[in-house]
Amino acid sequence: MSPLPPETAAGRRHPLAVLILVPAGLVLLAALYVLAGSGFDFGYVIPRRLMKLAAMGIGGVAVALSSITFQTLAGNRILTPAVMGYEAVCLMTQALLVLALGTGSLALLGGQGTILITLVAMLAWSLLLDQTLFRRAAGDVWFLMLVGIVLTMVITTFTQFIQLRISPGEFAIFQGFAQVSFDRAEPLRLISSGLMLALVTGLLWRRVPVLDVLALGREQAISLGIDHPRELRLLLALVAVLVAISASLIGPTAFMGIFVANIARAIAPGPGHRLTLPLGAAVAVGLLLLAELIAGQIFDHRTTAGILVNLICGAWFLALILRRRSFA
Amino acid sequence: MITVTDLSRHHGPRSVLSGLSTAFPAGTLSAIIGPNGAGKSTLLMLMARLAAPSGGRITLGGQDITAIPPGDFARQVATLRQSPAIDLRLTVEDLVAFGRFPYSRSRPDAADRRAIDEAIGFLSLGPLRRALIDELSGGQRQMAFLAMTIAQTTPCLLLDEPLNNLDIHHAAGIMRALRALCEDQGRTVITVIHDINFAANSADHILALKHGRLHSSGSVDQVVTEANLQDLYGLDFRILPRPNGRICDYFTPKGEAG
Incomplete structure (x- = not known):
């Protein structure tokens, strides 16, 4: 055995620095977002911003947890629910509802109905992926990604076809769902999403040791006593609920999940999900806050946080694919 | 310890393993050998429950392995x-x-x-x-x-070509470790192996597969014979006895040997 090269011994970063700096930075960003240019208006501006902050918090955490969990299940660093068509299916369901119910959908989609309907659609999509793609093409990242992107294109085109059949007024409603926005934050919605998120996070947290073993790959996980089909089904169901929460509260986030999951894995002092899941959540919320701050304070609302997030994360996705082409 | 009865596995119309019945003795090092595509890794995967057989059954200590809960199985194999x-x-x-x-x-x-x-x-x-x-x-x-x-x-270890891509230093180290697992700790080790010389010199028991069927099995003396290996691999073999084992020479075709 050759002795250990010196740089390997220090392979682990300073865990404390990351675990203190990231939450501290997050608190700072949140304070800046709530207070900057608010004129300390506690009557309207600050309560409104607090509600948006809650939406970013819930949505960001849901995006991070779903993406990191999904990447572990798919066994790679590139596939996320957004790439595998979850959000496209979500938008198609909403478009179909607008078409079927017309203005009646306004009441349904505007209120508590959205999350329930997207939840059903997401669970169905998870089940379908589990039964088909994950069984047959597991491990073949590039094939899965191709299928995911083609599915997304097909479903998006179908959604556009539906959009052409609906009236301009209904189209405006639909457009509201198709973009990242924090304006959907109303107390009742925040409470229901928050409760659901708390429940799913609790369930997911109990499976952290299982996720760590699943990261070793299917065969090693089975050899270590994991009931693989059962865990895959259960965790994909949790992912579906998380995507439903984020998609109905803040809209489709496209490549944000890939960015968040990879940054979390890069800055975490170790590979365990006990660290990557909370760090990912912090990075996601921080990213949304930063984008909203830049859109509001620098661009004076002439661009949206959603566009900025997609711009940053889309570029990252491209860079990641080009860099990892050889060994993902 | 592990017993296989009439085991088969198909991929569509193609049969990877058919009608295999054999037993791996407990507390010994068993080597599974055979040419590429003989079904060695498939047999190992079926015994490890990484794939489901198309027919037949596998028992561990008399119990059907499909009846053992995943957690218990991982403490035995x-x-x-x-x-x-x-x-x-x-x-x-x-x-x-x-x-x-x-x-x-x-x-x-x-x-x-x-x-x-x-x-x-x-x-x-x-x-x-x-x-x-x-x-x-x-x-x-x-x-x-x-x-x-x-x-x-676990009392039983299943290994799929543990020497693959290793230099001889590491390969010999792993084979020594596997022997020690059997001799000092009484564990059962079943390994798929390509290098016939490692199998002939380290294993207690050898199972040879060809075209998804049992070709031959038994002690090293029973399986590692010139006639048997020639039939298994379709190559000319010469077995050179050495004080502590034997060397299988398949580099010199018959007739050229001096």
Whole structure:
């Protein structure tokens, strides 16, 4: 055995620095977002911003947890629910509802109905992926990604076809769902999403040791006593609920999940999900806050946080694919 | 210990394994040999429950393996396939600790710590304990994965070509470790192996497969004969006895031998 090269011994970063700096930075960003240019208006501006902050918090955490969990299940660093068509299916369901119910959908989609309907659609999509793609093409990242992107294109085109059949007024409603926005934050919605998120996070947290073993790959996980089909089904169901929460509260986030999951894995002092899941959540919320701050304070609302997030994360996705082409 | 009865596995119309019945004696090192496509890895995967058979059954200590809950099975049988190219910043110690997952799902206790230390010491991985897996050489990596499998402290180990892509130094080290597992710890080791000389010199029991069927099985003396190996591989073999074993020479076609 050759002795250990010196740089390997220090392979682990300073865990404390990351675990203190990231939450501290997050608190700072949140304070800046709530207070900057608010004129300390506690009557309207600050309560409104607090509600948006809650939406970013819930949505960001849901995006991070779903993406990191999904990447572990798919066994790679590139596939996320957004790439595998979850959000496209979500938008198609909403478009179909607008078409079927017309203005009646306004009441349904505007209120508590959205999350329930997207939840059903997401669970169905998870089940379908589990039964088909994950069984047959597991491990073949590039094939899965191709299928995911083609599915997304097909479903998006179908959604556009539906959009052409609906009236301009209904189209405006639909457009509201198709973009990242924090304006959907109303107390009742925040409470229901928050409760659901708390429940799913609790369930997911109990499976952290299982996720760590699943990261070793299917065969090693089975050899270590994991009931693989059962865990895959259960965790994909949790992912579906998380995507439903984020998609109905803040809209489709496209490549944000890939960015968040990879940054979390890069800055975490170790590979365990006990660290990557909370760090990912912090990075996601921080990213949304930063984008909203830049859109509001620098661009004076002439661009949206959603566009900025997609711009940053889309570029990252491209860079990641080009860099990892050889060994993902 | 592991008994296979009329086992078969099909991929669509193609039969990978058919009508295989055999038994692997407990407490010994068994080698599964045969040409490419003989169904060696398939047999190992079926015994490890990584794939489901199309027909037949496999029993472990008299019990059908499909009737054993996954958690219990992982405390009786540990499997190592060719070490996966995982992209995780794990240290050797972290990886070996996963071997204790069947016992303590998250936090290792004192007994787990002991098993981890023993497995690391057993393969002399002490100096690499804190090295990251993705910075190791192929041989060191394979050793680290084997240490995880050993830390699972199961009576039975299933290994799929553990010597693949290793230099002779690491290959010999792994074979010595497998012998010690049988002799000193009384474990049953079943390994798929390509190098006929390693099989002939290290195994107690050999199972030869060809075209998905049982070709021959038995002790090394019974299986490693010139006629039998010629029939198995379709190559001319000369078996050269040595004081501590034998060497199978398949490099010189008949007639050229001086």
